[in-house]
Amino acid sequence: MSFFKKENNKNRDSNNRQYTNGEITVYWRPAECIHSTICYRNLIEVFNPAKRPWVNMSGASSDKIIDIVKKCPTNALTYTYNNGNKSEKPPYDLCDNEITVNNVGCNDITLEIIKGGPLVVNNNFKLIYNNKIEYIKRTTYFCRCGKSGRMPFCDGNHSKIGFKD
Numbered sequence: 001m002s003f004f005k006k007e008n009n010k011n012r013d014s015n016n017r018q019y020t021n022g023e024i025t026v027y028w029r030p031a032e033c034i035h036s037t038i039c040y041r042n043l044i045e046v047f048n049p050a051k052r053p054w055v056n057m058s059g060a061s062s063d064k065i066i067d068i069v070k071k072c073p074t075n076a077l078t079y080t081y082n083n084g085n086k087s088e089k090p091p092y093d094l095c096d097n098e099i100t101v102n103n104v105g106c107n108d109i110t111l112e113i114i115k116g117g118p119l120v121v122n123n124n125f126k127l128i129y130n131n132k133i134e135y136i137k138r139t140t141y142f143c144r145c146g147k148s149g150r151m152p153f154c155d156g157n158h159s160k161i162g163f164k165d
Contacts, residue, residue, distance in 0.1 A: 021057035034074035034156040118154035
């Protein structure tokens with residue numbers, strides 16, 4: 001059982017987009033976006049929500065684009081090299097240790113509260129919600145505003161309703 005109902009279908013979502021500059025391809029999955037604004041606050045020449053298309057791959061070097069994509073707090077923005085020759089590293093280290101009650105993985109869990117946004121949980125952990133258990137091995141964003149359509153996870157509605165803390 002997975003709480004991430006959309007995960008199996010996210011690659012088939014007709015709203016998904018991809019943008020390329022020849023060297024890399026950036027993939028945008030709007031259903032995963034929590035509107036953290038990291039992309040356009042740090043590289044408006046490439047990520048500009050006021051323009052269409054909102055991603056301009058000729059606005060910066062591939063290295064700069066990759067740096068910002070890796071900072072995306074969800075998998076809304078990802079990338080691949082087009083030639084397949086360069087190695088790609090996920091934006092955070094993954095741990096293959098089995099999750100148990102006494103061992104949550106290779107590092108301690110960290111929690112971060114984003115002002116006016118979600119609770120961020122980094123590392124492996126066990127989630128119990130509605131009497132269901134799921135072992136999660138990635139950075140996860142939990143709703144704090146109470147208005148998410150994907151409870152208990154953040155879907156970005158905090159920005160739409162003007163959530164403040």
